[in-house]
Amino acid sequence: MRIIFMGTPDFAAKILQALIQAGHDIVLTLTQPDRPKGRHGAAQKSEVRKLSEDYGIPVLTPERLKSDEAAKEAMRSSGADVAVVAAFGQLLPEDVLAIPKHGCINVHASLLPKYRGASPIQWAVLNGDGVSGVTTMQMDKGMDTGDILEQLIVPLDDKETGGSLFEKLSSSGAELILHTLQSLSEGKLEPKPQDDSLASKVGLIKKEDGHINWDDSAIRIERMVRGMNPWPSAYTFIHGKQVKIWEAGVLEKEELPKGASFALFLNGDGKMADRQGKQEGKPEERPGSIWISGERIFVFCGTGLLEILSLQMESKKRMKADDFLRGNMAFLKGNGQ
RNA sequence: CGCGGAGUAUAGCAGUCCGGUAGCUUAUCUGGCCCAUAUCCAGAUGGUCGCGGGUUCAAAUCCCGCCUCCGCAA
Numbered sequence: 001m002r003i004i005f006m007g008t009p010d011f012a013a014k015i016l017q018a019l020i021q022a023g024h025d026i027v028l029t030l031t032q033p034d035r036p037k038g039r040h041g042a043a044q045k046s047e048v049r050k051l052s053e054d055y056g057i058p059v060l061t062p063e064r065l066k067s068d069e070a071a072k073e074a075m076r077s078s079g080a081d082v083a084v085v086a087a088f089g090q091l092l093p094e095d096v097l098a099i100p101k102h103g104c105i106n107v108h109a110s111l112l113p114k115y116r117g118a119s120p121i122q123w124a125v126l127n128g129d130g131v132s133g134v135t136t137m138q139m140d141k142g143m144d145t146g147d148i149l150e151q152l153i154v155p156l157d158d159k160e161t162g163g164s165l166f167e168k169l170s171s172s173g174a175e176l177i178l179h180t181l182q183s184l185s186e187g188k189l190e191p192k193p194q195d196d197s198l199a200s201k202v203g204l205i206k207k208e209d210g211h212i213n214w215d216d217s218a219i220r221i222e223r224m225v226r227g228m229n230p231w232p233s234a235y236t237f238i239h240g241k242q243v244k245i246w247e248a249g250v251l252e253k254e255e256l257p258k259g260a261s262f263a264l265f266l267n268g269d270g271k272m273a274d275r276q277g278k279q280e281g282k283p284e285e286r287p288g289s290i291w292i293s294g295e296r297i298f299v300f301c302g303t304g305l306l307e308i309l310s311l312q313m314e315s316k317k318r319m320k321a322d323d324f325l326r327g328n329m330a331f332l333k334g335n336g337q
Numbered sequence: 338c339g340c341g342g343a344g345u346a347u348a349g350c351a352g353u354c355c356g357g358u359a360g361c362u363u364a365u366c367u368g369g370c371c372c373a374u375a376u377c378c379a380g381a382u383g384g385u386c387g388c389g390g391g392u393u394c395a396a397a398u399c400c401c402g403c404c405u406c407c408g409c410a411a
Binding site: 036037040041207241242317318319320324326328329330 | 338339340341342343348349350351361362363375406407408409410411
């Protein structure tokens with residue numbers, strides 16, 4: 001089949017890779033223009049663009065497909081049977097949807113109609129879902145509202161992170177789109193409309209979404225630690241320095257080891273909080289209090305206790321809690337600089 | 338040439354400003370204590386101070402170049 005591929009990041013590149021390996025004829029690729037990225041501010045090609053160029057596939061990078069007549073003309077003249085879209089980053093206008101003979105098929109990283117929108121993978125982890133999956137659907141003018149073609153369910157692991165689920169769903173997505181295209185060529189697809197009453201919508205995850213609110217429950221924060229990994233990561237501030245938390249465990253407050261000692265109190269800006277507040281219980285047990293026991297680090301949360309297993313100070317490498325304590329006790333206590 | 342931090346023993350750090358015998362915690366090994374222990378005590382092993390030049394009687398430290406890692410920003 002002659003296929004136009006539209007996508008941008010890693011997730012899309014994996015789908016494209018699978019299509020190429022399966023022997024499909026990719027006649028044209030559309031992806032986002034090169035964006036500044038990385039430490040030196042240089043514009044970088046998207047993953048999809050790199051892959052396409054490696055295989056000698058023509059690439060277009062329309063800033064706004066909606067008003068880019070040249071790109072539309074290229075699509076028309078390609079004579080494509082179908083367009084496969086994965087994390088393209090632009091809403092497709094209706095006239096574009098109609099260009100390929102069989103329309104545009106989207107690979108979406110959730111079990112639609114759940115998690116329509118931009119960050120379905122992270123939200124599955126953030127919400128503690130037991131399963132997620134991938135969906136292929138016939139695109140229409142809405143945001144992930146088209147008829148469902150096929151779905152594949154993927155179970156989540158207890159320690160699932162955004163990154164690990166991403167890996168699972170991209171390979172499942174690749175598998176599913178190949179199957180869907182096979183079904184399409186055999187005329188066996190049965191599009192099913194989505195049940196809008198079950199729909200949920202998720203927005204793009206932003207850096208700020210990784211900022212931990214210690215008033216939340218330990219359970220929720222631990223999910224956040226996993227869901228925001230590897231980006232934007234769950235973080236807090238200690239003495240004004242950003243600290244990312246990479247691994248954490250959930251405990252009950254009663255499980256705080258007896259020998260533990262209070263180290264410091266956190267709040268949003270990393271300064272010592274007002275201890276005269278009218279919160280319940282001892283001030284050292286309010287949400288955001290850090291306790292140290294031997295080589296372990298604990299933080300009181302709104303509900304429960306979070307043990308920090310591995311973390312990363314800004315400008316530093318990720319390290320285990322015991323390693324962190326080894327050389328940072330002075331910093332924690334504020335004695336250092 | 339976007340802004341900034343960092344590279345010192347297995348690991349985490351101090352020391353660099355102000356040049357003068359390589360330090361701390363941990364790990365490892367040995368011994369002690371103990372019914373026993375991830376506890377405690379004593380001792381030992383272990384480092385081309387990222388790489389290459391330069392200055393100097395003398396460089397982890399000062400100067401120049403390079404490599405690598407990381408945070409921000411996108």
